Amino acid sequence: MNTDALAFPIYPYTVSGYSFGQRVRSRKILWARHLGDDIVVPNGTSVSSIGNGKVVWAEVRGGTKEKRNWGGVVIIEHVNPSTGLFFYSIYGHITNIVVVLNSDIHLGDPIGVVASGNTPENGYWKLAHLHFGIYTGPWIHKVLPGYARPFEGRTKFRWWQDPKPFIDSYTT
Ligand SMILES: [Zn+2]
Secondary structure, X not given: OEOOOOOOOOOOOOXXXXXXXXXXOOOOOOOEEEOOEEEEOOOOOEEEOOOOEEEEEEEEEOXXXXXXXXXXXXXXXXXXXXXXXXXXXXXXXXXXXXXXXXXXXXXXXXXXXXXXXXXXXXXXXXXXXXXXXXXOOOOOOOOOOOEEOOOXXXXXXXXXXXXXXXXXXXXX
């Protein structure tokens, strides 16, 4: 669905956790690149669609203490009407998802709320936060990742955009 404008999923949009492209280390892997922005906010903060689009993913991938995950994750497909190019907005670690798969959605429509930390819906991350990403690669009919590990081949870092400048500079 075409979108003539974009807005932020949460206001104020303050990147207070991992930022886009940040190299994240863990014990298991040397490093991975974070494919979005983490917005640390109180649980229950409302999350809304950044533009007009179609809901192509809405699921709870519950995390556990042993294996963290997305928790509630929604992906919306958008089209830039002047270029015809598709792009996708990804919202992770949310609960009370109110969108319906394959339905149209409009700029500012509610998607859900930020889930509490250390719950399955939050993916079992410590802090309540929204993980927000912009993907411009091909839609693969799978849930998209939050991290890109070198040599893994699951996604290409160049298919991901820095969300804030992408939204700030969006024109049609
Ligand atoms: Zn994140």
